[in-house]
Amino acid sequence: MPFVLWSLLLAAVLPLIWAGVSKAGTRYDNGRPREWAGRLAGYRQRANWAQQNAWEALPAWTAAVVAAWLMKVPEAAMNAAAAVFVLARVAHGLLYVADKASLRSLAWLVGMLAGLYLFLRAGGVIGL
Template identity: 45%
Template sequence: MTLALWTLLIAAIIPYIFAGLAKSRGDFDNARPRTWLAQVEGWRQRAHWAQLNSYEAFPPFAAAVLTAELTDADQAWVNGLALLFVLLRLAYGAAYITDRPTLRSSLWTAAFACVAGLFVAAAVG
């Protein structure tokens, strides 16, 4: 299995990392998690938002990786872009949690460029 395919698993896990951070307060209500999350503030709220955005970012990334793999795009490029996407998305979450909106937006854009790059690699591959 290629590194790019392994990054699919890693990217699928990223939202759960941010969810765990959002729910790390001792009074988390597992009986009503959405109600509880709606009232959190500060960095936990931003961790929840990073979780939600990570779920949104996963489908295009997965589609791009699978398209690149199926078209036999240059594997070094595919692996590199996929790994860079994962690293950027982790950094994105950290920037979100620490309330650095300009950095967060830059990291989001760079990660999305990786997705576009995977489709380009598939097209020229």
């Protein structure tokens, strides 16, 4: 299976990893999870925010992959974009947890540009 399709699974697992970071070493309240998360602070709070952002990025990435796949963008181009996206999203979460806002924003932008690239390739706008 091409890496671009595996990237969908990886992108869906990333929010779960950040959720785990936010909950690790604390007494998690499964009865009131949103209330519990609202009381988080420090790196745990930022990990929860990274989780939320990772969920938000998933639909756009999925749409970009589907569009590229349906329009038969070359596999090598899709795999390269997927590698950039996955690395950018991992970096985004790590930088979120580490409280490196400017670098985190750069990682977010790189991930979004990877999805945009797939859309533009699917639309025939660019051929690189």
